[in-house]
Amino acid sequence: MADNELELVDQAAKRKKILMLGVVLLVLLGAVGAYFWFAGSTPTPASQSDGGTVTEASQPAAMQGTALYIQMPRPFVFNVAGSNRDRLVQIRVQLMVRGDANQALALRHIPLIEGTLLATFSAASADELITTTGKEELKNRALIDLQNAMLGVVGTVVVAEVLFTGFVMQ
The missing domain is CATH 1.20.5 (Single alpha-helices involved in coiled-coils or other helix-helix interfaces)
Structure with a gap:
């Protein structure tokens, strides 16, 4: 038993x-x-056949994930020409990215980001930067230029938004 x-x-x-x-x-x-x-x-990188410009098909890659912010290491200081006189401009910038992968890519490519933003900012005129709409247009132009530069290097849109956290013009 x-x-x-x-x-x-x-x-x-x-x-x-x-x-x-x-x-x-x-x-x-x-x-x-x-x-x-x-x-x-996972989204596939946009094809380079269209010259590497940002398209609606490549936009969602930057729009997925948690919003994270990257402070640029130093402010952008540059001269702009105006109708009456030249002016000195200082802009502090933060980038909004979505997800940890895009944050890592943006941090890895800070020199490219700084160079692209500085080229875009210094192409503006003082007359444009005086108005609020001129500042908004500059932010939008900077975002498009930055997305195109990152698309050409890493094959994906990394930055979702360019934010001015400080803007001084003398």
């Missing part, structure tokens, strides 16, 4: 182990399936 009870306990323990192994295997297969499901749905 004792041997029969031990066999029943052993069989129950074996069933329990097999059931646990099945559950672990099922969870593992579900995790692998979920990984391939989400990894297969």
Whole structure:
């Protein structure tokens, strides 16, 4: 009788182990399936056949994920020509990116970002920068130029928004 009870306990323990192994295997297969499901749905880089300009198809890559902000290491200081006189401008900039991957890409390419923004900013005139609409146009132009530069280097749109956190013109 004792041997029969031990066999029943052993069989129950074996069933329990097999059931646990099945559950672990099922969870593992579900995790692998979920990984391939989400990894297969990543956006593809925009083709370079259109000259590398930002298109609506490439825009969603910068619009996915949590909004993160990157402070430029130093303010942009440059001269702009005006109708009456030249002016000195200082702009502090932060970039809004979406997701950790875009943040890492932006931090890796800070020199490219600074060069592109400085070229865009210094092409403006003082008469444009006096008005609010001129500042907005400059931000939009800077965003487009920056997205095109990053698209050409990394193959994806990294920056979602250019934000002026300080603007001084003398």
